[in-house]
Amino acid sequence: MKKSSSTPPLGFSRRILRDEVYDYIVDVLLEGELEPGSSLNIDSLARQLDVSPTPVREALVQLEHTGLVRRVALKGYKVAPPLSEEQMKELFDAREVVEVAAVQRAAGHLEALLPALAEAHEQHRQAAELFQGIEPAGRTAGYRKYFEADWNFHETILRNCGNRYLHQMAESTSTHTHRMRQSASEGSDDTALALAEHEAVLKAFQRGDVPAAAQAMATHISNARTRALKKDQP
DSSP: OOOOOSSOOTTOOHHHHHHHHHHHHHHHHHTTOSOTTOEEOHHHHHHHHTSOHHHHHHHHHHHHHHTSEEEETTTEEEEOOOOOHHHHHHHHHHHHHHHHHHHHHGGGGHHHHHHHHHHHHHHHHHHHHHHHTSOGGGOHHHHHHHHHHHHHHHHHHHHTSSOHHHHHHHHHHOHHHHHHHHHHHHTOOOHHHHHHHHHHHHHHHHTTOHHHHHHHHHHHHHHHHHHHHHHHOO
16 A cells, blocks of 8 residues: 555545554455464554554544454454354355345435446456456455445445435445455455346346345355355365
């Protein structure tokens, strides 16, 4: 991450600065530079990035919600271990319940959803092409951008389902961040399969067949769960 001034320029919001710090820490975690249990010192990170402690603290709070870091009483923030197989199963199960419900409720919002979802799918396709063009040894930095585009497809449905709480529940699971971490450590990806499964959801919506879209989403999440768990097996 390019160092930022500790005093943001006019019009440069603190939220943007926090997001930059967040992205930097995620990239460090994906690169495997910090082992589980390693400390994340707020003041040290602030000096390293030439920012005040405030955006670092805010970024770590945000990361705690994803489960990538943990706050330990009297010891500060530490890198969390990867999720166990059982935790991953439960996480995908929760995600399927919430996201299939969101697809079903999007039936009354197709006018707003369809163009946004088509655009999100195209952005995901472009991100996949860019990611595939990166040499395997240098892919770590590309995982975050690819998974952001992948998650944006899902979030587009959640934002247009007419129920803000389903969106909040899906965000709280942060499945995509754990998949991103896992994929970076394993050095593998499933971009082509994910794109095809997203396309099946999109095409069902475009036909106006919401039950088929819900089934396609359930299949996608089930397949993603299977692929994720295979990576954890010896």
